[in-house]
Amino acid sequence: MTSHPRKPPSQFLPKLQRALGGQAGWGGFVLQLAFVAVLVWVSFEIVSNASENLRAQRITSGFGFLANTAGFDVNQSLIPYAGSDTYTRVFFVGLLNTLLVSLIGIFFATLIGFVVALGRLSPNWLLARLSGAYVEVVRNLPLLFQILFWYLAVLAALPNPRQSVSVFGSFFLNNRGLIIPKPIAEAGLEPFALALAMAVIASIALWRYSLRQLYRHGKLTSVWPYVLGLLAGLPLASVLIFGVPVTFEIPVLKGFNFAGGARIIPEFVALTLALSIYTAAFIAEIVRAGILAVHKGQMEAGSSLGLGRGAVLRLIVIPQALRVILPPLTNQYLNLTKNSSLAVAIGYPDLVSVFAGTTLSQTGQAIEIIGITMGVYLLLSLVTSAVMSFYGWRLGRSLAA
Amino acid sequence: MKRVSLVITLAVAAGISVPAATAQTLKTVKDRGQLSCGVSQGLPGFSSPDDKGNWTGLDVDVCRAIAAVVFNDPTKVKFVPLSAKDRFTALQSGEIDVLSRNTTWTLSRDTTLGANFTGVTYYDGQGFLVKKSLKVNSALELNSASVCVQTGTTTEQNLADYFKGNNMKYEVIAFGTADEAVKAYESGRCDVFTTDVSGLYAERLKLANPADHAVLPEVISKEPLGPMVRHGDDQWFDLVKWVLFAMVDAEELGITQKNVDEMAKSDKPELKRALGSDGNLGEQLGLTKDWVIRIVKGVGNYGEAFERNVGGGSKLGIARGLNQLWNKGGIQYAPPIR
Numbered sequence: 001m002t003s004h005p006r007k008p009p010s011q012f013l014p015k016l017q018r019a020l021g022g023q024a025g026w027g028g029f030v031l032q033l034a035f036v037a038v039l040v041w042v043s044f045e046i047v048s049n050a051s052e053n054l055r056a057q058r059i060t061s062g063f064g065f066l067a068n069t070a071g072f073d074v075n076q077s078l079i080p081y082a083g084s085d086t087y088t089r090v091f092f093v094g095l096l097n098t099l100l101v102s103l104i105g106i107f108f109a110t111l112i113g114f115v116v117a118l119g120r121l122s123p124n125w126l127l128a129r130l131s132g133a134y135v136e137v138v139r140n141l142p143l144l145f146q147i148l149f150w151y152l153a154v155l156a157a158l159p160n161p162r163q164s165v166s167v168f169g170s171f172f173l174n175n176r177g178l179i180i181p182k183p184i185a186e187a188g189l190e191p192f193a194l195a196l197a198m199a200v201i202a203s204i205a206l207w208r209y210s211l212r213q214l215y216r217h218g219k220l221t222s223v224w225p226y227v228l229g230l231l232a233g234l235p236l237a238s239v240l241i242f243g244v245p246v247t248f249e250i251p252v253l254k255g256f257n258f259a260g261g262a263r264i265i266p267e268f269v270a271l272t273l274a275l276s277i278y279t280a281a282f283i284a285e286i287v288r289a290g291i292l293a294v295h296k297g298q299m300e301a302g303s304s305l306g307l308g309r310g311a312v313l314r315l316i317v318i319p320q321a322l323r324v325i326l327p328p329l330t331n332q333y334l335n336l337t338k339n340s341s342l343a344v345a346i347g348y349p350d351l352v353s354v355f356a357g358t359t360l361s362q363t364g365q366a367i368e369i370i371g372i373t374m375g376v377y378l379l380l381s382l383v384t385s386a387v388m389s390f391y392g393w394r395l396g397r398s399l400a401a
Numbered sequence: 402m403k404r405v406s407l408v409i410t411l412a413v414a415a416g417i418s419v420p421a422a423t424a425q426t427l428k429t430v431k432d433r434g435q436l437s438c439g440v441s442q443g444l445p446g447f448s449s450p451d452d453k454g455n456w457t458g459l460d461v462d463v464c465r466a467i468a469a470v471v472f473n474d475p476t477k478v479k480f481v482p483l484s485a486k487d488r489f490t491a492l493q494s495g496e497i498d499v500l501s502r503n504t505t506w507t508l509s510r511d512t513t514l515g516a517n518f519t520g521v522t523y524y525d526g527q528g529f530l531v532k533k534s535l536k537v538n539s540a541l542e543l544n545s546a547s548v549c550v551q552t553g554t555t556t557e558q559n560l561a562d563y564f565k566g567n568n569m570k571y572e573v574i575a576f577g578t579a580d581e582a583v584k585a586y587e588s589g590r591c592d593v594f595t596t597d598v599s600g601l602y603a604e605r606l607k608l609a610n611p612a613d614h615a616v617l618p619e620v621i622s623k624e625p626l627g628p629m630v631r632h633g634d635d636q637w638f639d640l641v642k643w644v645l646f647a648m649v650d651a652e653e654l655g656i657t658q659k660n661v662d663e664m665a666k667s668d669k670p671e672l673k674r675a676l677g678s679d680g681n682l683g684e685q686l687g688l689t690k691d692w693v694i695r696i697v698k699g700v701g702n703y704g705e706a707f708e709r710n711v712g713g714g715s716k717l718g719i720a721r722g723l724n725q726l727w728n729k730g731g732i733q734y735a736p737p738i739r
Contacts, residue, residue, distance in 0.1 A: 057632050059493060059515035072557035075572045083561040155588045175589045176547060176572075255545045256535075256592050257572070266590065267574065344552065345581060347574040353552060358575060361486040361553030364514040366493075 050367060065363045066091070072358055074349045076265055087359050094351035095376060101271055101350065102337040102380075108276035109336060110329075113283025118313070120288055131284070139281035144342055146278055151270035151346040158266070161257055170250045172258060175266065181248035182262040188238065192245035195238035196231075203227040267348035271340065279336045283329060290325035291317055322395055330388040334381045341377075351376060426630070426637035427471070427687055430498055435477040438464035439497035442482040442578060445603040446711040446719075447503050447523075456480045459710040460501040462700040463522055463628055466644045467499065469699030470683075470692045484578055486553030489514050492629060499641055500629040503597065505555045514629075519642040521627045523711075524723040524732060526620035527559050528598040530605060533615050535592060540619035544569040549582040549591035551575070556596055559622040583607060597624050602717045640686050647693045649735035650675060651702035653726055658701045661694055675738045682738060693738070703733065 021029035054061045066088045073083050078096040081089055119131035138146075155175050159165065164174040172179040206223045213219045239245065251261025294317050302312035343350040344357055356373045360366055430436050440448035440460055448458040456478075465475035481497050492500045493515055503525075504510070506518045529548075531537050540563070550556050552575040564571045574591060576582040583604050586594040594604065598620060605611045628645070630638050651657075654675060656664050665676045673679035677690030684690060700706050707724060708714045725731025 054515070057493065057515035060513035071561055072575075073561050073571075073573045075574055083558075083565065152584075152588065155585070155590055160589050256543075257545045257547065259545065344577040347549070347576045347581070347585060349575065353575065353577075357486055357552045357577070358557060361489070362509075362558070364489050364510070366490050 054367075060363075060365065061368065063368055065365055065368075068363070070359070070362075072362075074354055076268060076349055087355075087363070090359055091351075091355050091372070094349060094354040097349055097354075098337070098340055098343075098351040099380075101268065101275065101340050101343070101348070105272050105275040105279065105336050105340065106333050108272065109279035109283055109332070112276060112280035114287055116280060116284035117287035117291065120284065121291060135281045135284050138277055139285075143274065143278050143339055144345060147271060147274040147342055147346060150274045150277075151267065154266050154270050154273075161253060164253070164258075170248070170261075172251060172253075172261075176257055177263045177265040177269070179251045179258045179261045179263045181250050182260065183246040184249055186244055186247055188243035189245040191238045191242040192235055195234040199230040199234040202230050206230075265348075267343070267346050270346055271343050271348045275336050275339060278339075279332050282332050282335075286325055286328045286332065287321070290321035290323075293324045294320045319395075319399065323392075323399065326388060326392045326395070330385055333384050333388070337380055337384065338377060426498055426634045427640065430471060434472075435479050436464060436468045436471065436499070437479050437481060437497045438467075439481050439483045439488055439491050439500040439502050440464070441502045442484060442580075444503060444579070444600060445606055446599060446715060446717045447603070448480070448482075448501070450480075457710065459522060459706055460503060460626075460628075462706045462710065463501045463645060463648075464499060466648060466696045466700045467641060469695040470640070470644060470688050473689075473695055475699035484553070485551055486577075489516065492516055492631060495631070498630070498637075503600070503626045504629060505597075506625045506627050507555060510629075515632045516629045517632060517638055518627045518629055519638060520645040521625040521733075522645060523599065523626045525597040525599050525624040525626050527556055527595060527622040527624060528601055528620050529617040530586070530594045530601045530614055531592060531617060533613055537617070540617045540621065541567060541569075543571065543593060545571065546592040547572045547574060547590065548593045548595055549574050549576065549586045550595055551579045551582050552577060554596070555622070555624065560595055563621045579604065597626070599711060599717070599719060602719055606716055636687055640688070643686055643738075644696060645703075646735035647675075647696050647738065648700070648703040648706065649726070649733055650738050651693060651697050652704040653728070653735070656693070656697050656702055658697055658705060661697045665694060671737075671739075 017025055017029070021027065021032070024031070051061060067086055069083075070085055070087050070090045071083050074081060074090070074093055076097060077093045078100060079089075079092060081093050116131045116134055119127045120135070122128050122131075158173065158175040161172075161174045161176055164172040164179075166172050170181045206226055210221045210223045213221045249260045251258040251263075253259075291313075298316055298320065299312055302316045303309075307315065340350055341352040344353040347353075351373060356369055360369045363369070438461075440456065440458075443449045444458070446458055448456060448460040450456050461478075461480065464478045464480070468477045469475040471477075481491065483491050483497075483500075483502060488500055488502050488504065489510075491497050500516070501522070503523070504518075505525075506521065510516075511518055529540050529543065531543075537543065543564075548560060548571055550560060550573060557573065557575060560571075560573060574582075574585060576585060579596065579600070583594060585591055587608055594601070596604070598616060601616045605614055605616070608614055628641055630641050654664075654672060656672070656675070661676075664672055665678065667673065667676075670679065674682060675693050677683055677692070677694065681690060683692035686692065689695075701709070704721075704726075707721065711717045711719045712721065721731060723732050725733065727734040
């Protein structure tokens, strides 16, 4: 008998046990299975019970209504829409309106928030007090009141269409909104866009080249004259060769209202204003906390290198503060998106207004429509969260490097 | 309001409060000691609370009449104010026993909501309210106008049909409640406010200067308004239906709040049947023999309720028009009590 060296016992089972049951072992795994089973059973009961009740009361259920004709109109739509389109189309119209107001709101909220935070930290007494007052007033008033305030304030301040405020005879401001010339694509648009894209790419390449020169060889190269030349020159050349990229349709007063041109409705302006101003107050506090969390020594070190206050903030303090700022900032972005559903109070056609409002009461299918709407907000929140986490991960990596 | 509708939806989903399909609504109402009645959030003439919280209006009187026949006391009603978009969910979930909220009877509402219309309390139609200063005399002059409307109503679809049918452009701004829509109209955001004509007269009263606004002559739709009950309880459906019929029949028979006691002593066979001294018609509905007497004493006949709430005796001053009895030039007609 030859003795073989004993094979080590297979690690497969213990590994599986740990992966499935954690420290509690198989017992933990069984417990988890039981929990999942209960969860599945409860949700099955809810769904089957609901559909049984609906059937018993002969309430229509299912998603067939999505293919039916909506038959009502919406006053702001990013995609072509008419009353003869389906409820599915209405859903996308509402969704895009929600996304539009959320994205623009997030942009302005972030901008105002950062400015106010820096103002509050500024050594200038007046600026600091003003910024502090802004935060305290705005974040302590209910959002719905602010939305109504901006809507009614905006409307009250604006004249009717016949007395519009006119700028150069082509921009008009009245209580129907801001009416601007509508750009119409011409033959020269494609070459123009191409030229602009080329100019931008070349400029970025130049800028990176100058950075490399600075880091590798300590040489300051000034590239901005070339960048400027590229950005202005290439599109200009395209216009000269291929003709103008767009022409503008000038709005004209006709009957009650302006015909032609594009229009920004006051509901959109009021909602964006209210959402960004409200959320900015919270963002300002988050940013301030983030900046204060960076050790004072960092700022002093920057100053002792001869950097100005702006450069210290931009190059040293804010990158470190962002690590603290990012998670609560994500919360504020999510809040803003969800708060945009207050739009129905001022007649802005967002998802809740046109889909969970008009569509719901026309079809009466509350469970399906509320379900879809909740799913959409969940999805929007998860996507926002994922994007911010990715940014946070990149930031952490670059700070660690 | 949004939160309420969500809770109701979830309750329906979980099957918590769905007694409708099998329950005896009449018994539930009797056990509870009061009727739960869904009304509007404040539409003068149809359902609106005064400064002491007392509800009045034509829709309110329908519920009071039901309470009168069930409890012999027209005040035993709990009024639940509902927005246009929450009303059906509240009925489906069993939160209210009857929806009496100027709701238009349409085929799709009758078939898909799990509820039935029990009759027509008011024949209405959609119209337009404009500022007199616009110098518009017809709805056909409204091309390119901005129109304020309450969301969740048949109004939005009628509006789209009318403007499309007449090849006119318009902009619609839809608000969650009628109050918000009227406020936007008053602030100049819209040229036109549209809803049922009766509603236009009612909302006009709330404006700062009612005389500056005019209702255009065009009526662009048929809006038969009536109460609704849930599917699955035919006894309750019959009861609500016949309370309204009885109000109309009482007017036709000349029974009024003043003369009802006298009429009860009459020898006329139709009066004896209606007022319970002959036969047991009330008991066939699950009520008492004197059910019509209770209705008339409680709220009056249809004509009296109409005059008091929306007609000459009210601020609205709307003419009877279509809502006159069938034998007097209108179309209000009820099957006979026999």
